[in-house]
Structures are given as C-alpha cells and as structure tokens.
Amino acid sequence: MFAEIIIDQDAKALDRVFEYKIPEDMTICVGMRVYIPFSSRMVQGFVVGIKETCNYEESKIKEIRSKIEETPAIKGEMLQLMKFMADKNHLKLASILRLFLPAEMREGRVKELFKTYYSLVDGIEVKLSKSAKKQQEILDELQNGRVSAAQLGDKFGYSALKALLEKGYIKKESEEIKRSPFVVMQEDRRVNLNEGQREAIKTICENKTYLLHGVTGSGKTEIYMNLIERTLQEGKNAIMLVPEISLTPQIMSNFKGRFGESVALLHSGLSAGERFDEWKRLFSGEARIAIGARSAIFAPLENLGMVIIDEEHEASYISESNPRYDTHDVAEFRARFNGCPLVLGSATPSTESYQRAKEGVYQLIELPVRANGRPLPPVQIIDMMGEIRSGNSGIFSNQLLADLANVINNKKQAMIFINRRGFSSFMRCRDCGYVAKCSDCDVSLVYHREDNRLKCHYCGKQYKVLNRCPNCKSENIKHGAVGTEQIVHKLQEYFPDVKILRMDNDTTSTKNAHQKILSEFKVSKPGILVGTQMIAKGHDFEDVTLVGIVDADQSLYHTDYRSTERTFALITQVAGRAGRSEAEGKVVLQTYSPRHYVYKFAANYDYKGFFKKEINMRQTAQFPPFTRILRVLFSDFDENYVRELLKICYTEIEKLKGVYGDDILYLDAMKSPIKRIQDKYRYQIMMRLKLNKADEIENEVFKIVDRASKTSVFFEVNPQNLS
Ligand code: ADP
Ligand code: ZN
Ligand code: ZN
Numbered sequence: 001m002f003a004e005i006i007i008d009q010d011a012k013a014l015d016r017v018f019e020y021k022i023p024e025d026m027t028i029c030v031g032m033r034v035y036i037p038f039s040s041r042m043v044q045g046f047v048v049g050i051k052e053t054c055n056y057e058e059s060k061i062k063e064i065r066s067k068i069e070e071t072p073a074i075k076g077e078m079l080q081l082m083k084f085m086a087d088k089n090h091l092k093l094a095s096i097l098r099l100f101l102p103a104e105m106r107e108g109r110v111k112e113l114f115k116t117y118y119s120l121v122d123g124i125e126v127k128l129s130k131s132a133k134k135q136q137e138i139l140d141e142l143q144n145g146r147v148s149a150a151q152l153g154d155k156f157g158y159s160a161l162k163a164l165l166e167k168g169y170i171k172k173e174s175e176e177i178k179r180s181p182f183v184v185m186q187e188d189r190r191v192n193l194n195e196g197q198r199e200a201i202k203t204i205c206e207n208k209t210y211l212l213h214g215v216t217g218s219g220k221t222e223i224y225m226n227l228i229e230r231t232l233q234e235g236k237n238a239i240m241l242v243p244e245i246s247l248t249p250q251i252m253s254n255f256k257g258r259f260g261e262s263v264a265l266l267h268s269g270l271s272a273g274e275r276f277d278e279w280k281r282l283f284s285g286e287a288r289i290a291i292g293a294r295s296a297i298f299a300p301l302e303n304l305g306m307v308i309i310d311e312e313h314e315a316s317y318i319s320e321s322n323p324r325y326d327t328h329d330v331a332e333f334r335a336r337f338n339g340c341p342l343v344l345g346s347a348t349p350s351t352e353s354y355q356r357a358k359e360g361v362y363q364l365i366e367l368p369v370r371a372n373g374r375p376l377p378p379v380q381i382i383d384m385m386g387e388i389r390s391g392n393s394g395i396f397s398n399q400l401l402a403d404l405a406n407v408i409n410n411k412k413q414a415m416i417f418i419n420r421r422g423f424s425s426f427m428r429c430r431d432c433g434y435v436a437k438c439s440d441c442d443v444s445l446v447y448h449r450e451d452n453r454l455k456c457h458y459c460g461k462q463y464k465v466l467n468r469c470p471n472c473k474s475e476n477i478k479h480g481a482v483g484t485e486q487i488v489h490k491l492q493e494y495f496p497d498v499k500i501l502r503m504d505n506d507t508t509s510t511k512n513a514h515q516k517i518l519s520e521f522k523v524s525k526p527g528i529l530v531g532t533q534m535i536a537k538g539h540d541f542e543d544v545t546l547v548g549i550v551d552a553d554q555s556l557y558h559t560d561y562r563s564t565e566r567t568f569a570l571i572t573q574v575a576g577r578a579g580r581s582e583a584e585g586k587v588v589l590q591t592y593s594p595r596h597y598v599y600k601f602a603a604n605y606d607y608k609g610f611f612k613k614e615i616n617m618r619q620t621a622q623f624p625p626f627t628r629i630l631r632v633l634f635s636d637f638d639e640n641y642v643r644e645l646l647k648i649c650y651t652e653i654e655k656l657k658g659v660y661g662d663d664i665l666y667l668d669a670m671k672s673p674i675k676r677i678q679d680k681y682r683y684q685i686m687m688r689l690k691l692n693k694a695d696e697i698e699n700e701v702f703k704i705v706d707r708a709s710k711t712s713v714f715f716e717v718n719p720q721n722l723s
Contacts, residue, residue: 015093031047205341240291673723
C-alpha cells in the first residue's frame with residue numbers, strides 16, 4: 001500500500017503530494033502525521049490519501065519511517081476543507097494544514113504538562129537503616145496518600161526519594177495537567193425569552209444560512225446560547241465565532257457559566273500551552289463548544305450541529321496575512337458538510353450579506369427592538385466646524401463637556417470612543433513639512449506620551465521623540481490628530497477627581513489586562529472609559545449613560561469602498577453601549593462633515609435606509625457585491641526584483657483583456673499605498689472583474705503569477721484594507 005503525503009515545509013517546490021510506501025507491519029490511516037525520509041533528513045508529513053498502486057517507479061519509492069501518533073490529527077472533513085481552500089484561495093496545502101493544528105503539534109515546542117506524584121507500594125516489607133531518617137519521614141508522609149514530587153523533593157531532598165524509588169518502596173505516577181485559560185465564572189442568568197427570540201430559535205433549524213439582523217441589545221447572545229444548548233441536547237457540537245475584540249471576559253464568563261467545561265476558548269490572549277490544551281479538549285470530545293476568534297472555525301470538532309458568526313460584518317473575519325481566507329467561506333463549507341445551520345448575526349450586516357438575504361440566498365431574521373424594551377439612545381450630531389467658528393478649537397465640543405459634567409454629577413459612567421491609539425497621530429515640522437517616519441515602513445510614526453517615544457504601528461519599532469527637525473533644525477514641531485492617550489490627558493485636566501481609564505492595544509498587551517480595566521471601570525462611579533474599537537463591542541455596563549464619539553470621520557476618509565459602511569457599523573456599535581438599563585442614555589457624535597449621509601442614517605439607527613443608499617452606489621459604481629476586486633500584492637526586500645516581477649506579470653495579465661474584454665472592468669499596476677512595510681517593498685496589481693467571468697479570470701491570473709514568481713505574492717479578493 002502507498003500513502004499520499006504532504007510535507008510540512010514552506011518551500012513552494014514542496015507544495016504537492018508525495019508518494020511513500022507503507023511498511024507491511026504498519027497501519028496507517030488518512031489524516032495521520034508521520035515521519036518520512038526526505039532528501040537526507042527526516043521530516044514530518046501528513047497522510048492525505050492511501051492507495052494500492054503508485055504513480056512512480058515502485059523501487060524508487062521510500063518507506064514511511066514511523067507514525068507520530070495513533071489517532072489521525074486531521075479528520076476527513078478537514079481534508080476536504082483543505083482541498084476546498086486550496087482551490088478557492090490559491091493557497092499551499094501545507095499552510096492550510098497549519099491552520100488546523102496548534103503550532104505546538106507541528107514543532108513539538110510545547111509538550112503536555114505532567115505533574116508527578118509518589119505513593120507507597122502496597123504489600124512490601126520495608127527495611128530501612130536507622131540512619132535513613134529522611135526516607136522514613138517520606139514513608140510516614142505517604143501513609144495518608146500520594147504527594148506531589150515537587151513537594152516531597154523540597155521538603156526531604158531528592159536523593160532520599162530516589163533511594164526509596166530504587167528500593168521499590170514507593171512508586172511514581174504522572175498525571176496530565178490541563179492549562180485552562182483564566183475565566184471568571186459567572187452565575188448562569190436565565191431570562192424569559194421574548195417572542196422574537198423564541199421565533200428566531202424555532203426558525204433556525206435547517207441546513208442553510210440565516211442572517212440574524214438584530215439591533216444592539218436585542219438579545220442575540222441569548223439566542224446563540226439557546227441554539228447551542230439545543231445542539232448539545234441533540235448530541236451534536238457547535239462553533240461560535242466572535243471578533244477578537246469582543247472576546248471580552250464578559251462573554252466568556254457568560255458561556256462558561258452556562259456550559260461549564262463543555263466550552264473551549266480559542267483566542268490570541270492564550271499562551272501557546274493553553275491553546276494546545278483547549279484544542280486537545282475539543283479533539284478528544286471533552287469539550288463540545290468552540291468559542292473563539294477567526295481561527296476557531298478550524299476547531300477539531302466533528303458532528304457539528306450549529307455554526308455561528310457573531311458580528312458577521314467585522315473585517316477581522318478576513319485573514320489578511322498568510323494564509324489569506326474569508327472565514328465566511330470556511331464556515332459555509334463546514335455547515336454544509338455537516339448539514340447544519342449557519343447563523344450570521346449583526347446589528348449592521350455587511351452590505352454583501354444583506355444583499356444575499358434580499359436575494360433569498362440567506363434567510364433573514366429580524367429583531368428590531370432591544371430585549372429589555374429600552375429605546376436605543378438618541379444621537380446628537382455636533383458640527384465641529386461650527387465649534388471652531390464659535391471659538392472652540394479644542395478636542396471636545398461644549399455639548400460633550402456639558403454632558404460629561406452631568407454624568408459625573410449623577411455618579412454615572414461615560415465611554416469616549418476614538419479610533420486612534422497613542423497621543424497624536426504624527427509629528428511634523430511646521431517650517432519645512434518634514435514628518436517623522438519609520439525607517440522600515442512607509443508610514444508616519446505615532447507619538448506615545450507615556451513612554452515619550454515615537455512608535456511605528458506597523459512593525460512596532462520605536463524612535464526618539466522629535467524635538468528638533470532633522471531636516472531644517474527648526475524646533476517648531478506640530479502634533480497630528482489626537483489619540484486615546486491625549487484624550488485621557490485632556491479629560492483629566494477637565495475632571496481631575498474622576499477615575500478615567502484607557503483601553504487600547506497599548507494598555508491591554510499584558511495578560512488579563514483587559515479584565516482588570518473592565519473590573520475597575522465597573523466600580524468607578526463616576527467613571528470614564530476612553531478607548532478604541534475595543535470598547536465598541538459586547539460590553540454591557542448598566543450605568544453608562546453617555547457615549548462620546550470624538551472624531552467620527554476617522555474611518556470615513558479611507559480610500560476603499562467599504563469605508564462608509566464601516567463608519568456606519570462603528571457608530572451603531574459604539575452608540576449601542578449607552579442606556580442599556582434603566583437610566584436614560586445619550587450619544588454625542590462629533591464630526592467635521594455633519595452633512596455626510598452616513599451620519600443621518602446612523603443617528604436614526606436606520607440600517608435599511610443606509611443599505612439602500614449604499615447598495616445603489618455600489619451598483620452604479622460597479623463595486624462588490626456586483627463585481628469582484630482582486631488585488632495581487634508583490635512584496636520583497638529587493639525593490640528591483642519586485643518591480644521586475646510586477647512588470648512580467650502585468651504584461652501577461654494585460655493580455656487577458658484581449659480574451660475577456662469588458663469582463664475586466666479595471667486593471668492597473670502600481671505601488672501599494674504603503675510602499676514599504678517591515679523593509680519589504682510593496683507593489684500591486686488591482687483588478688475589478690464582472691462576476692460571471694470572475695472565477696475563470698482569477699484562475700488565469702493564478703497561473704500567470706505561479707509561473708513567474710518564487711517569492712511572496714498574495715492574492716486578496718475584495719480586500720478589507722488597501723494599505
Ligand atoms: P445583543 O447581543 O443583541 O447586543 P445581548 O444578547 O447582549 O444583545 O442582550 C442585551 C441584554 O439584554 C443583556 O443584558 C441580556 O441579558 C438581556 N436580555 C436578553 N434577552 C432578554 C430577555 N428575553 N428578557 C430580558 N432581558 C434579556
Ligand atoms: Zn523642518
Ligand atoms: Zn515600521
């Protein structure tokens with residue numbers, strides 16, 4: 001018998017299936033990991049197929065050396081998924097397989113943790129010399145049962161232990177310890193489901209995709225929990241995805257509270273060991289619900305009965321580093337493979353998904369009101385140009401300051417949202433216009449006042465602060481747009497006695513920092529929480545009566561076609577944090593373009609109105625979902641090489657226009673907007689394709705690029721971020 005094997009190495013030349021002979025006395029099944037001789041080394045391979053005959057000359061085929069484990073690490077569904085993703089996203093097989101297994105299983109870095117115990121061996125006559133006092137003490141200690149090796153060793157010394165072990169008086173046993181992530185358990189709070197929730201749960205039962213469009217606070221989480229509960233009762237398993245930033249301690253403890261040890265959590269805050277152990281709990285069937293960010297869609301669960309993507313519109317569901325894929329596609333594959341429902345939930349579905357619901361591809365379920373009957377908080381739009389005209393050129397409008405003062409007087413809480421971390425976005429010389437930039441990336445540096453450094457938000461490199469322009473020696477340095485740090489600083493000036501907390505990437509980099517900030521905020525009354533997107537989602541603080549959006553235009557003036565949609569979603573999310581319980585809530589939205597249509601719709605929570613406008617614009621301008629955008633990104637340390645590669649590919653791709661004509665709506669080659677990241681030069685080919693021929697053209701482009709390149713070329717379909 002022969003095995004088809006994929007080698008776990010990155011080289012492009014190895015990205016194919018190799019044949020190996022299965023030794024007579026070895027049982028191998030598909031999905032197993034094995035050691036195989038390759039060139040002159042032993043490497044790890046995955047068995048992806050088994051067959052009776054081989055394509056190569058039999059005498060030249062080498063034998064599998066050994067199995068890595070008895071149970072296949074990758075099961076049938078995942079092997080099919082691998083093939084699906086390889087075709088759809090043009091990815092290397094090995095890099096897809098890597099998504100399926102925790103890093104530890106591939107490189108053997110993290111091993112299971114074992115704890116060793118000693119106990120007495122029964123029925124043996126003990127003869128110890130009088131001088132062996134320590135040994136006797138150990139035996140006495142063990143009379144009451146086993147004791148951990150570390151404890152005994154510390155107390156009596158390891159040589160005494162060793163002596164007893166050699167004499168056969170005591171025995172050693174090991175027990176595996178599971179490193180499970182820290183979660184504050186919450187008591188399971190049951191609510192009486194309302195009509196809308198009950199209806200939704202009843203509806204979601206077929207092998208198809210449902211779009212659950214429910215306003216913030218409409219009780220979607222409660223629906224998910226009920227669906228999962230039903231799934232478990234049916235003897236099936238479930239996956240629920242949430243965006244990384246809404247993997248708040250709150251949502252985790254809610255699920256742990258209801259489902260206990262059946263839940264495994266997979267997110268980036270876990271240590272490698274914790275991740276591995278959670279993975280194994282799923283693999284072994286001990287845990288039956290996987291909750292996590294994007295990568296949890298690859299959870300090793302069989303027999304799925306429910307797949308849920310919460311906040312389905314979130315950009316983070318599209319992987320933008322290698323391997324690049326869209327989580328929706330993978331979720332769709334897994335749900336269809338298992339014949340179960342896929343639920344996409346959001347208060348602001350992506351234009352693509354809502355359009356699919358309108359076309360009847362997805363079934364639409366709507367929850368138009370909040371579960372507790374509270375109204376959505378009114379949104380007041382503040383024209384910041386008007387503020388300037390009336391003499392206020394500060395960060396905060398007079399209205400926002402007055403409302404904050406009000407919150408503080410009433411001992412309530414406020415959240416201030418600004419989508420930029422750091423103190424100010426850049427430092428620029430007022431005299432010559434010089435801007436401090438990262439030497440490895442073509443981006444301006446962000447000033448962080450806390451450690452008085454300039455930081456690159458793309459590669460993390462740090463620089464000394466600019467006190468004097470290196471170009472013209474002027475000391476007249478200007479700060480760019482404000483960030484979270486500066487907001488806190490300024491607010492503290494206005495309200496010196498109030499607890500002001502900050503939550504962004506910088507304050508949450510250490511373990512459990514997230515949790516600490518939230519717990520502190522919870523008991524700070526009055527209190528203000530300043531933050532980036534991180535505070536926009538999931539939080540349910542009863543006493544937040546005011547939400548301030550300091551610079552709403554931030555996400556609006558990006559050059560890509562999704563920026564309006566993103567702004568709408570962000571405002572809706574942030575606004576949804578206010579007035580969630582008895583106390584009245586309010587949202588103050590500051591903008592320099594108060595007449596932009598996005599604000600009118602957002603302030604009225606008019607998703608449908610916004611969608612109508614947006615989808616019309618997309619159709620007129622021929623943008624997705626009516627067309628497909630393909631970006632081919634070339635990047636390398638050697639600029640000449642990338643440019644050459646780009647030219648070769650472009651020349652070939654251009655010829656496709658002769659074949660496909662108007663089906664290629666747009667084609668151009670250019671430098672990427674950020675010309676360099678981490679010292680790699682970046683060039684790109686952008687294409688916009690008509691849908692009917694898009695798959696075909698995409699395949700032609702794959703072939704052209706494959707022929708031309710040996711290095712980093714990435715394909716992105718409808719990219720989220722065009723930097
Ligand atoms: P969403 O995820 O749609 O924003 P949540 O599921 O977080 O909404 O629910 C918002 C709040 O409403 C939560 O505090 C939740 O406990 C509560 N809630 C949910 N369903 C009900 C219900 N049927 N009756 C009363 N309160 C509910
Ligand atoms: Zn200067
Ligand atoms: Zn950099």
